[in-house]
Amino acid sequence: MREFAELVMKLGSSTKTNDKLEALMHYFNNADNKDKVWVIAIFSGRRPKRAVNTTQLATYCVELVDLPFWLFEESYHTVGDLAETIALLLPGNENAPNTSKPLHLYIEQLRDLEKQAEEIKKQFILKAWKEMNFAERFVFNKLITGGFRIGVSQKVIVNALAKTINLDSSVIAHRISGNWDPSTITFDELLSEHSLNTDFSKPYPFYLAYAIEEDVSQLGDPKDWQAEWKWDGIRGQVIKRNQELFVWSRGEELMTEKFPEYHSLAQVLPDGIAIDGEIIPSVDQKPLPFALLQTRIGRKNITKKQLQEVPIAFFAYDLLEYNGEDWRDRPLEERRSQLEEVIAATNHPSLIISPIVPFSNWEELARLRESSRELGAEGFMLKKKQSTYQVGRKRGDWWKWKIDPLTIDAVMIYAQKGAGRRSNLYTDYTFAVKDGDKLIAFTKAYSGLTDKEFAQVDAFVKRNSLEKFGPVRTVKPELVFEIAFEGIAASNRHKSGVALRFPRISRWRKDKTPEEINTLEDLKQLLEVYGK
Amino acid sequence: MPLIEFTDKGLYCRAGDFYIDPWRPVDKAVITHAHSDHARWGNKYYLCHHDTRPILQQRLGPNTYQDIAWNEPVYMNGVRITLFPAGHIIGSSQVRIESNGEIWVVSGDYKIENDGISGQFEPVKCHSFITESTFGLPIYNWKPQTEIYTDVQNWIRKNQEVSKTSVLIAYSLGKAQRLLHPIAEVTDKIFVHGAVYNIHMALVNAGWKLPAVQRVTPETSKEELKGAVVIAPSSAEGSPWLRRFAPYEIGICSGWMQVRGNARRKNADAGFALSDHADWNGLLQACRETEAECIYATHGFQAVFTRYLNEHGINAKEVKTEYGDDELEPAELKLEED
Numbered sequence A: 001m002r003e004f005a006e007l008v009m010k011l012g013s014s015t016k017t018n019d020k021l022e023a024l025m026h027y028f029n030n031a032d033n034k035d036k037v038w039v040i041a042i043f044s045g046r047r048p049k050r051a052v053n054t055t056q057l058a059t060y061c062v063e064l065v066d067l068p069f070w071l072f073e074e075s076y077h078t079v080g081d082l083a084e085t086i087a088l089l090l091p092g093n094e095n096a097p098n099t100s101k102p103l104h105l106y107i108e109q110l111r112d113l114e115k116q117a118e119e120i121k122k123q124f125i126l127k128a129w130k131e132m133n134f135a136e137r138f139v140f141n142k143l144i145t146g147g148f149r150i151g152v153s154q155k156v157i158v159n160a161l162a163k164t165i166n167l168d169s170s171v172i173a174h175r176i177s178g179n180w181d182p183s184t185i186t187f188d189e190l191l192s193e194h195s196l197n198t199d200f201s202k203p204y205p206f207y208l209a210y211a212i213e214e215d216v217s218q219l220g221d222p223k224d225w226q227a228e229w230k231w232d233g234i235r236g237q238v239i240k241r242n243q244e245l246f247v248w249s250r251g252e253e254l255m256t257e258k259f260p261e262y263h264s265l266a267q268v269l270p271d272g273i274a275i276d277g278e279i280i281p282s283v284d285q286k287p288l289p290f291a292l293l294q295t296r297i298g299r300k301n302i303t304k305k306q307l308q309e310v311p312i313a314f315f316a317y318d319l320l321e322y323n324g325e326d327w328r329d330r331p332l333e334e335r336r337s338q339l340e341e342v343i344a345a346t347n348h349p350s351l352i353i354s355p356i357v358p359f360s361n362w363e364e365l366a367r368l369r370e371s372s373r374e375l376g377a378e379g380f381m382l383k384k385k386q387s388t389y390q391v392g393r394k395r396g397d398w399w400k401w402k403i404d405p406l407t408i409d410a411v412m413i414y415a416q417k418g419a420g421r422r423s424n425l426y427t428d429y430t431f432a433v434k435d436g437d438k439l440i441a442f443t444k445a446y447s448g449l450t451d452k453e454f455a456q457v458d459a460f461v462k463r464n465s466l467e468k469f470g471p472v473r474t475v476k477p478e479l480v481f482e483i484a485f486e487g488i489a490a491s492n493r494h495k496s497g498v499a500l501r502f503p504r505i506s507r508w509r510k511d512k513t514p515e516e517i518n519t520l521e522d523l524k525q526l527l528e529v530y531g532k
Numbered sequence B: 001m002p003l004i005e006f007t008d009k010g011l012y013c014r015a016g017d018f019y020i021d022p023w024r025p026v027d028k029a030v031i032t033h034a035h036s037d038h039a040r041w042g043n044k045y046y047l048c049h050h051d052t053r054p055i056l057q058q059r060l061g062p063n064t065y066q067d068i069a070w071n072e073p074v075y076m077n078g079v080r081i082t083l084f085p086a087g088h089i090i091g092s093s094q095v096r097i098e099s100n101g102e103i104w105v106v107s108g109d110y111k112i113e114n115d116g117i118s119g120q121f122e123p124v125k126c127h128s129f130i131t132e133s134t135f136g137l138p139i140y141n142w143k144p145q146t147e148i149y150t151d152v153q154n155w156i157r158k159n160q161e162v163s164k165t166s167v168l169i170a171y172s173l174g175k176a177q178r179l180l181h182p183i184a185e186v187t188d189k190i191f192v193h194g195a196v197y198n199i200h201m202a203l204v205n206a207g208w209k210l211p212a213v214q215r216v217t218p219e220t221s222k223e224e225l226k227g228a229v230v231i232a233p234s235s236a237e238g239s240p241w242l243r244r245f246a247p248y249e250i251g252i253c254s255g256w257m258q259v260r261g262n263a264r265r266k267n268a269d270a271g272f273a274l275s276d277h278a279d280w281n282g283l284l285q286a287c288r289e290t291e292a293e294c295i296y297a298t299h300g301f302q303a304v305f306t307r308y309l310n311e312h313g314i315n316a317k318e319v320k321t322e323y324g325d326d327e328l329e330p331a332e333l334k335l336e337e338d
Helices: A002-013 A017-030 A033-043 A054-065 A069-079 A082-089 A103-113 A118-131 A134-145 A154-165 A169-175 A187-191 A194-198 A290-296 A304-309 A332-346 A362-369 A451-464 A520-530 B053-060 B145-161 B175-184 B194-205 B240-245 B260-265 B280-290 B302-311
Strands: A207-211 A225-231 A234-241 A244-249 A273-283 A312-322 A351-353 A377-384 A392-402 A406-417 A426-435 A438-445 A465-469 A472-475 A480-485 A487-490 A498-501 A504-508 B005-007 B010-013 B018-020 B046-049 B065-068 B074-076 B079-085 B093-099 B102-106 B128-133 B165-169 B190-192 B229-232 B248-253 B270-272 B294-300 B316-318
Touching: A002 A017, A002 A033, A002 A134, A002 B260, A017 A033, A017 A154, A033 A103, A033 A154, A033 A187, A054 A069, A054 A082, A054 A118, A054 A134, A069 A082, A069 A406, A069 B302, A082 A134, A103 A118, A103 A134, A118 A134, A154 A169, A169 A187, A169 A194, A187 A194, A225 A332, A225 A392, A234 A312, A273 A290, A273 A332, A290 A304, A290 A487, A290 A498, A312 A332, A332 A351, A362 A377, A406 A438, A406 A451, A406 A520, A426 A451, A426 A480, A426 A520, A438 A480, A438 A498, A438 A520, A451 A465, A451 A472, A480 A498, A487 A520, A498 A520, B046 B053, B046 B079, B053 B065, B053 B194, B128 B280, B128 B302, B145 B165, B145 B175, B145 B248, B145 B270, B165 B240, B175 B190, B175 B194, B175 B229, B190 B194, B194 B229, B229 B240, B240 B248, B260 B270, B280 B302, B294 B302, B302 B316
Parallel strands: A207 A392, A312 A351, B046 B065, B102 B128, B128 B294, B165 B229, B165 B248, B190 B229, B248 B270, B294 B316
Antiparallel strands: A225 A377, A234 A244, A234 A273, A273 A312, A377 A392, A406 A426, A406 A472, A406 A480, A426 A438, A465 A472, A480 A504, A487 A498, B005 B010, B010 B018, B074 B079, B079 B093, B093 B102
16 A cells, blocks of 8 residues: 555646556556556556445544534645545554555455445454554545545656557547446456457547637648537447447446437447547537536436437547447548448447538638527537547547637625635635625636636635635625636526536626626527527 | 734734734834734834844835843733744744733644754643734644755755756745755855845844855855755746856745645756644644633644634634734845845
8 A cells, every 4th residue: 555655646746647557557567466456456447335424424534533523624625525525534544554455355355345234334443543654644544535635647657658568649538538447457457458348338538629729720731621510419330249239438337227218229330430529418400508417417317308308319539449440540531431431331320420511611611600600500610631530638630610609797706615626725716796786696707717826716715705605605796707608508407507518717807897797698699509 | 802912903902002023103012023024114113032133124125123031021001022932044033912811812823842942842831822823724744854955965966966056946045045055065165146145134234144155146156056956946946047046956945835736837857845833733732832811823724723623622713913924035125135
């Protein structure tokens, strides 16, 4: 456990990607093979099941250190991380000998603990804490609470593995994707071709695009480029192998069960195929707002009514595998025409080809882009017709060309301390628009300010808080911000009646007073135009 | 009328007609320590400890100063004023006020652990105790300073191995001096920022024996800086002034580094939770040992701290003051160079 804890601490504190890479390589070169498999699993989001809930953990901790629970909560709001809060509160153990067990043993024990009685869970946790130092306790708690966000991307993990075992990083990315069980697979199996032959569900790593910053005319001859609408759904892969259907999200979650609409594709699609596209609610081939998709995901049982009101389609735009053959190195043009054929032959109501938008020059395309929002799109994807299907986010051949966001001016009314690198700073805000002489909260936003601006707002909140509700401060409504967002939908869960898509702060309007902000009426007009 | 009132100018003793660490100009000010949020400009008279005076003079220029020793009484309108060590920085003192048998103590900022230069914090029995609460949460419990010094020393050695400069961010008054001895055990190449240098020289001229330092100037060569240590205030963080030290690693010395997120936010290569303030247990210990009937908690987590004290049978109230968060450098000490 100590090596793993040291790795996590090093990754969390180093500021240079190269140092992180080295720390990971050092770990992969030296650690126990079983531990390594778990490290790959944890950093790619494959967390072991939660055996003990966070309230239980917090309770064991306050009992042990004899503190009132409210004080634990206050501490937690300042630290912003439950695992770290507990590690900080537990009595020091720094000079204790290294008595902890290997990482995989703790994980296996945690897994076996799930069905045990509460008292056994408690004794296990207390004993484990006793064996560990601060860093180990932190990562141990983190294993239980989840969310190992420690400033290292999957890309860095993949690169470190690639360097350690001398394989191309795109090969590694593919091998560690998909459905594998870290408690049964060995390190060698995971990274060899073995996994491709035994896991029929395995998706390909997604090819992602950056937003284009320069003028699109710089891309050259329009004839070399293909434009598609950029949809606001969940990026996904539909795979059929061995007569079985698998639907993956970009977050590498197997979502097959969530979308009964797709199930009959297992009968009509040819075997040995992988299609890249967008999981999106749609009626008559036209997409519905993302907010509706959210009513479908996260739900175990889907009602007939939901299936009727929010039917899910798959807007296909790329073909990665055909006849059991990897097509990613073929040019987009070739993949696309084969894809069109397959979809036409399949003739399934939920499998729709994402249309290509014809254009003869960039000015024309810019004009067409203006109609994105009416069509339920967020702009264009621009793809070179000769492009291969690459791994991860790459510049050059694919670009996102999004429309400008919608904006509204609002006043901050609540603030809460952030987490992670924003711990102990008021960085999470709730904003309101005017409704007559009242203020109506309509959105939260967490990002968009510089560190310096956050520090200024934090100081304002500390001086101007009116009331305290748990971790939330009500703040004198004085600071005005421009809120940008990608879409708007009706919502009866929000007092304002609207829900925004991806809201963030676009700038601090120091030039505006709270009297000059937008109104609820303005929001409703936006809903009328773009949200129906 | 209580012996000390909380007014818009600061803590006021009506019976003696003086203020303690006032934040607006007044006639008579008793100063706990020389940090700029406690010792402000514009008072007509300053009373402080012997060791505080040279720093006040360096910072505030010529004024009417009176300096006294610890436990050496001064009377104002019959009110007895004495100072006791607070252990925060050089010269830092608690202020004890006695009038007609009633005793109040203003802690200023303090820490319990003896850092070897600031004096050992001394609990003073009183009826009312006004305490700081900068780190008034149980997540703030410091490691013994010797362990932190070892961490700092190991970090410097590691940087030396790869010929990197170790830049330590530390408050120019207090932590900068406190770090000198542990650093001097590893290297005699200690460079300091101008703000640190000015305070250093004021102390040396007042007779303090501190390890030798060199001021960073435009003439300081790359060769000299290889493997050296540089001490700079937090205003230097992220500034172009740091570029001359490349390749360097940056380590921040502050109690706030206790929480990982703070260190990550600052983009530091290393964070050392070294504080000149009392930690949670230190605050509790100090409050208990005064045996005060009433605790007034100010600047910091006063709401949490007073609630906890009240639940544990100690009568406590929160009060608002305008002291800053002096684990971070105040704006006043901006870069004098560049």
